[in-house]
Amino acid sequence: MRVVRLLGIGIGILLAGAATTRGQAQDDASATFAQKCAMCHGKAGAGDGPAAVALTPKPPNFADPKVQAAVTDEALAAAITNGKGSMPAYKEQLTPQAIKAMVAYLRTLAPSDTKR
């Protein structure tokens, strides 16, 4: 009985793992951003969420290519992991993989020269 249950859990984990392809990770990051980050960072990441009014310094404008160019992936991941200024840490809520996917998602928010 116990073995059967463990097997079920194992298969569940396998299936969950298989669903986490690259595209899926990006979709998840987009949904997480809308849910947990947009209130401060704005829906499009421009730093203009409704809660940003009360914050000093303001959240950065991720839609600005200059802002994106000035910060490394490592610094973005560190801010999400440990928090920065008035932003809370997300290491209890997001896995290292989810944070990596979030950094990749943030990178899509600014138009790059190659895309335009």
Ligand code: HEC
């Ligand atoms: C309570 C409002 C708030 C929430 C919620 C929030 N942030 Fe922030 N975030 C900020 C502020 C304010 C800053 C700027 C902090 C500073 O420079 O002192 C910031 C900075 C950052 C930075 C660093 C940017 C840089 O150039 O160093 C990243 C990356 C980031 N946020 C991502 C996120 C992500 C991803 C989420 C959701 C999982 C999130 N934030 C949720 C307010 C918030």
